[in-house]
Amino acid sequence: MTNETIILLVLALPLLGAIGIVISGRISPNLREAVTLTTAGVLTWLVWSMVPDLMDGARPEISLYEIMPGINIAFRLEPLGMLFAALASGLWIVNSLYSIGYMRGNNESNQTRFYTFFAIAIAATMGIAFAGNLFTLFLYYEILTLSTYPLVSHKGDDKTVRSARVYLGVLLFTSIGLLLPAIIWTYVVAGTGDFTQGGILAGKLQGPAVGLLLGLFVFGVGKAAVMPVHRWLPAAMVAPTPVSALLHAVAVVKAGVFTITKVIIFIFGVDFLFNEPSSSWLLYAAAFTVIAASVVALRQQNLKRLLAYSTIAQLSYVVMATAILKPLAEIGAVVHIVAHAFGKITLFFAAGAIYVASKKTELPQLRGIGRQMPWTMAAFSIGALSMVGVPPTAGFVSKWYILAGAFQADNYVAIFTIIVSTALNAAYFLPIIYMAWFSQPENGASSGYNEAPFPAVLALTITAALTIGFFFFNGPILELERQLIEGLG
Amino acid sequence: MLEILGYYNYWVFALVLMIGFYAVVARGNLIKKLLGLSMLQSAVFLMYITLSKVEGATAPILQKGVEDQIYSNPLPQVLILTAIVVGVSTTALGLAIVVRIKEAYGTIEEQDILKASGP
Amino acid sequence: MNITPHLPALQVVVPILSAPIVLLLRPKGMAWAMTTVTSLMAFCIAIAIVSGVQQGQVFNYLMGSWSAPYGIELSIDSFSAIILLVVTGASALVLIGARRSIDAQIESHRQPFFYAAWLLVLSGLAGIVVTGDAFNIFVFMEISSLASYVLIAGGPDRRALPAVFKYLIMGTIGATFYLIGIGLIYIMTGTLNLADMEVRIHEVADQSPVLLAAGFITIGLALKAAVFPLHLWLPNAYTYAPHVVTAFLAACATKVALYVLIRFDFFVFQQNLSGHDLQFSYFMIPLALLAALVASSMALFERNLKCLLAYSSVAQIGYIVLGASLVTVAGLTASIVHIFNHALAKGALFLAVACLAIRLSSTQLTDIAGVARRMPWTMAAFVLAGLSLIGVPGTAGFISKWYLITAVLAKGAWGIALVFIIVISSLLAVVYIWKVIEQAYFREPQQANGAVREAPLELLAVTWVAVLANIYFGFYPAIPVSLSSAAAELLLGQMPQ
């Protein structure tokens, strides 16, 4: 089985899974769950099977057909895409496991629709990961937006519809409004949109146009939630928790940041941007988002909204890291994608578990919850620590590399932002942990609930273990990154 | 003096065209609009026939006997034969619609119809 | 006698001669059957012609075997081939599903007249596209206009009558202005044949009559094609017409007028008037942008679904005019591709509305509240067609948007401003399509249409064929793109650029 056929299989599998889910959904819920899990498992196995070939430098590439002269649907596998695909497929298993527990616990309506669109979203994510040129990336980017819309508007009551409208509005406006012109401008200027090592715009574009094009790209990719276009993320909190987990940790947000990193590395080219004065504004924009989002997160009372704003901050972290334009910082950025995924998904699972078990969503209600739900709160604490960047967790590794990159570029703005944001993270995560474990529940009576349903808790512990495990054996991940970076020189 | 006469036909064409156009645009009554429309078209017929006239020529019907007879241009006349019947057909259809509007709305004044059919 | 040389003539003769036959068919379903068979035959002829054109075969058919400038000559190139495909395809597709919808709206004893008028519209439009003679275009334009007034006035709604009266007045004024334009050109060049006119207009010395002719023809055809300021007849005419008639006319009626406008302007006027291309673009670009913005915003506040889509048609026509007025090969290709793709997208949307309108009492937005649960397939078709209208990748609309933005960007500095306006108006399209989708999926259904069943099978099947065509041409746009770029080269080929 050559790598090319695997890529096609990986793209087709989730869609087949989606159809399978629709059919089995009619027969019985258990069969549907089984189909979901098996598809996720097979997908992950296929994706992971390509890692060894990639390690020793294989770059499988396949072009399906040509839509317009010079524009074709093509897929090309390189380390960054590989990492993102592996992350997404792996977390899909955990997320399906979790959502079975959550959906059953909360007995949500029309679950088949939920799983089908979930599978389609994963298919779109795979497409984005393996996209060989800007056109294919944009195609799957749009499919991802459209397939997640029914997930966000799952409940269907008036409030969800309004916030789903904000969700879709911002994403569609930015993609059609800014990203499409940017892509077409690249095609017009560079003649091609293929991702090539070292960038295609070097020498073809100079002066302020570079900054403008970069701006179109960064703000065009609404999913990366850089400040002015971040409105959709808190609005998407109305969705059920597994969907928020998908949005924040597994697919949507990661796709946004992944696109920006890929554009910066493979379209602009790191060194081209580095000595281009008009692109330095990106670093300041990202830094501003990090600090502003963290400040807003401080004042949040609702747990899920707090996590949403912390995601916005962490995303701009990654964007800022790539904007430092130094190899070490690039590694830090990519590692942070992985670390943040593990940390944030754990936090969301925990939030979901609390909601399922005790219907609690506001922070003051979490007082003394540690005793009733020890496992959930333990995972929550590990996730929180990873966000802050405390040593035993994954967060520390990525922060370490980003700081090293910042020092290498002696970019004081970046260093200052990292320090301030770490302090802010601590400021809004640690009190929650303290409240959960060490303070008494205010009226002492609400001890009627106990642990969340078993599959949810199982998923929780797996992700928490991953967060810690990543700290110790991050060898293969780093090896992938080194290959990516050595291309940059 | 003859110079002006040469263009007099085109001026009359312009005037009648615009009188017809004014009737269609400014008048509210639907039948008056149709009258204006047929005047508009008649003006165009006048223009075509004016350009078909040749100085000192007769109608394009070949006289057997006379040798050096020059004839005026037959082509615009053919076009106008067709255009007249187009004009009549449009007027007939327009009148049928006006009759139906009268039965549906009870009036053939544009302002009343607009008021009746609401916003 | 092998019929391939006679194809251009057959394309018009077959539908036009079957109109009187249809009129005499009294038994109930016969008129519809005959009309559908005829338009399917016309569609096959069109396909034969298109494949002929693609193999480089040139169709020059001399009517009555009189040589070109003296008799009438039918000439088909790739530009007319693609429009022919749109016209005959739209008619055949809509007719197949139209029987039940027409039975619901028109009494059976009046149906032979209705179907005869339908065939006349089809043959009129095919006649315009096929002919190479200026006055012949006027005659067939009159046939198609008169017959489309009859079709539109067929609806049971009483408001159709004043709407069709306004359409008749503006249509006739447009045709008469076009006639004045041809007259002025005939005075200066002495010929009516388009190809001959293009050659002879070179050495016409004094410019003002030719300029006046250009003015009259452009205004006349703009009236017919509902270009922005002259579009007042379109919204009401399409809203109150019978549902399947709107689907058919929206897909091709205005497109043929645009075809004549583009052919006349690039074939005839670009040669003679030196600065004309600048005049043309300076005059048409603001109109097109205004059309896109104002019409889309008017569509936002529209309560009636068909009226909403009618205004969006005016906006899309603005795009087509914008593409053409860039006066570059890329721009022209973009506008011709958009003619094709918009016909697909808008045809599918109006067919979906026809499916809704059969079951629900009216096409007001309040009526389609919560209808998605009971008519899932219709609404799914509506969503996909809406996405194609917006221009989401993977649909036909995206291809034309891609070409349009590339053409505009290639225009240089102020191209970027144009891009933003295009983008803004396509975002407006997102809003008004989503307004409908939200109404259908999330609102509670009114008690009146509680027990609504799914649309009749054949109309639904036809809608889905249109939607799938949208998606197919979204992924394999080879046919329309190759035809339109060949047409653009042809039209702009002689430009001394």
Added chain:
Amino acid sequence: MLLDILSWILLCLGGGFVLVGGIGALRMPNFYTRMHAASLTDSTGSILIVVGVMCQAGLSLATIKLLTILIFLLLTGPTATYALANAALLSGMKPQADTDEGRSSS
């Protein structure tokens, strides 16, 4: 030569009659008197003009054609006037006798 003079006289007379008829139609107070004046043009005026033209044309096919036109005019002219008057009477326009005589008799 004689024919020319004759036709000129006839044409001028005919023209005069038509002129008088026209002025009469304008000046007359009400419908019936005005119609009386107009019918003048219709009958005598047309006869004189057509005969004048026939003299002009001399013996040829055109004269016969002119003759048929004259017969046609003579047939339709008075009938049209009669039909007009009849319709007016039917639709209720009372012929008004002389003003003062009307006063004395009522």
Added chain:
Amino acid sequence: MIIVFAVFLLTLLVLTAVAVVRTENLFVAVMLMAIFSLLMATNFFILDAADVALTEAAVGAGVTTVIFLGALALTAEQEKPIVSGRWLPLAVVSVTVLVIIYASFDQPRLGDPGAPAHQHVAPWYLEKTAEFIDIPNIVTAVLASYRGYDTLGEVFVVFAACIGVLFLLSVPPVKPQKSKSSDNSSGLRHHLIPQVVGRLLVPFIFLFGLYVQFHGEYGPGGGFQAGAIIATGIILYALLEGEAAALNAIPKSVLMAMVCGGAMLYGMVGVAGMILGGNFLDYSVLHSDPVIGQQMGIILIEAGVGITVCGALLSIFHAFAERD
């Protein structure tokens, strides 16, 4: 000298046009429109367009006025005085007039033989008709043979109008049928004189119509004019004898057959040309000797046109007449 006469008529034309726009009473406006068409016909005759003059008189003045009066009988008689917005259209109109007049200075003067219009296509027709088709009236030759496809389109425009009117007026009138006074339906029953004169005239009108139909090749005439004249004859008969009498003279089904038959005849002549090896509407293949073939073709299609136009105009008249 003729120019002075033309100028007088043209000024009269403009005055009538202004009068039509200004009058409030619609009957007066329609009558003025009839005068306008008659003046237009005379103008055409002065400008050497005999065929067009005949058509304008027969179709423009005759049939249009009848249809307008038919429609007026069903709708209002008095126009409501105009209330708003008079100056803007007036301004637009006057600007356009000035533009057209300005452009007319570059156009060739009336009747100057050097104009390009007379150089290119027209001389060919004048020379070649004698050789190819050998009929004196070139307008009919161009109308029927050289540009036969246009006239086919033309026939189908009339066909479309006839369908349209019948389709629109086949809906039963909404308001209750007013009790019709009997005399109207039975025509001007007790008007003896018009009936006698009418009965005398109608056959001659038919004769003249047929003359115009078959004389088309030699003098001004042809299908359209003949159809219109015959139709006016029957309408006169209908007005005199009452619509019922006219209907049993030529019933509706015959009218429908005439409309469709005429159009099909025209089409079939064209298709016959195609089957016999020539192109569509090629008459020279209809007969061994092409010139006779052309003449045969022209007579056939003129007959087709005449039948269709007569049938269409009559059915339109009946549709309006039976409405009230």
